[in-house]
Amino acid sequence: MTLESFNLTQDKNDQLFKGDNVIYDGVVDYDQYKSANPKLLWILKEANSEDSEWTMRDALANLKHSSLKGLKEGWANTFTSIVYTTNGIFTGEDWDSMGNFNENQSIIDVMLKVAYINVKKVPGGSQADWNLVKNYYTENKSALHEQIKYIDPEIIIFGGTYNFFDDDFFESFGKLEANVENKSLHIYQNEKHLLLNAYHPNNRAIKHKTYCDLILEATKDWRQKYGK
Incomplete structure (x- = not known):
């Protein structure tokens, strides 16, 4: 595709x-x-915003703080884990080895390599209302499925969003081997796809480092198992 x-x-x-x-x-x-390599998609709930005079695509392409330190204001709580996890997927590094984006802002450029969508496309708050997000999914189900189809990811990281999707969405990926032994990360995989049912990246249950390294370990195992 051009x-x-x-x-x-x-x-x-x-x-x-x-x-x-x-x-x-x-x-x-x-x-x-x-x-x-691989093609990576993050799926979260909604944007914490009062207006819609912007796009998530543009925001993620310009995520660096103008002071040359870290992420732009208001984005660190959620996107610290996303940036480090994404960087580790593409570099093979873990949380401890990949450096600090406050000292090396180029780490943030990794967000140019990914796709990112919210289930609910209209503005929300700092705390998403589960019922509102689910209702939006139900009303826009075919559009969301079509969007993911054209993105055509190999890896999908669901940041607290896995349970919004209906069974027919997962059936499109074929037979998936499930590993749900770790309550902090449920893994579903086959030769073509790795679907990760993770916490929201700004969760309070586990630390950023643990969140990141669990996903990086699952991704590494999947790539080794299927020769990716």
Whole structure:
């Protein structure tokens, strides 16, 4: 797929989500996502925002703080774990070995390689209402499924969102081997896909380091098992 055809597809998919206050999301940078190995998608609940005069795609492409230290204001609580976990997936490093993005902001550039979507596309608050998110999923189910289909990820990390999706969504990935022994991370995998049912990245149950390293270990095991 060329950049032009991809943009047309993305624009078409954007229009499936009705309303005047949609915060659009998806692939952050087409060229970098196209060449990335593996293809990675994060799925969270909603944007913590009072308005929709912006897109998640643009926000993640410009996530660095202007002071040259870390993430831009208001994004660190959720995106610290996301940035370090994503970086580790692509570099093979763990939390302790990959450095500090307050000292090396280039680590944040890894977000250009991924796709990111929220289940609920309209503005929300710091604490998502489960019922509102589920209702939005139900009303926009076909659009969400279509969006994920065109993103075509190999790895999906559900940040507290796995249980919003219906069974027919998971059936499209074929037979999945399940490993749910660790309550902090449930793993579903086959030769083509790795689906990770994780906590929200700003959860209070486990530390950022534990969150990151659990996902990195699962990803490493999947790649070794299937020769990725």
